[in-house]
Amino acid sequence: MKRYDLRGHKENFIPRLVEIMNNDIADEENGIFIFEIGDFSSVQNVADAVKENNWTLMNSLKFNEVDWTVVVKKVKPATEEVQETESN
Numbered sequence: 773m774k775r776y777d778l779r780g781h782k783e784n785f786i787p788r789l790v791e792i793m794n795n796d797i798a799d800e801e802n803g804i805f806i807f808e809i810g811d812f813s814s815v816q817n818v819a820d821a822v823k824e825n826n827w828t829l830m831n832s833l834k835f836n837e838v839d840w841t842v843v844v845k846k847v848k849p850a851t852e853e854v855q856e857t858e859s860n
Contacts, residue, residue, distance in 0.1 A: 775804040779839065783810055786821050789844075793827060799848040802830060809840040818842050 776792055778785035785807045797803045807814060815832065822829045822844055830843040 773802045773804060776806070778805055778807040782808060783814060785814070786817050789818065790821055790825065793825065793844060793846055797844075797846045799846055802843050802845045804841065804843050806835060806839055806841045808838055809834070815840055815842075818844075 774796065776789075778788055781788055785805075789803075789805055789807075792805075793803055805818075807818075809815060818832070819829060826847060826849075828845040828847050830845050832840070832842045835841045
């Protein structure tokens with residue numbers, strides 16, 4: 773589990789969150805992110821990014837008057853089984 777402070781990115785933190793999840797968080801590991809909520813659209817943007825990337829939103833809570841914290845789990849991609857067919 774790793775923690776990241778994205779408050780310095782203001783409302784434009786989603787690209788950084790996605791970059792961190794893709795590059796720094798291992799499969800089945802959680803990332804904890806803190807960001808400024810502003811008008812609360814940022815919370816929906818996180819939920820949308822999590823869904824688009826097939827991750828799991830484990831927790832989402834208001835940290836204080838201006839900050840929000842989310843816990844995102846990077847789910848291991850499902851493996852596709854290739855079935856071999858025998859030819860006679």
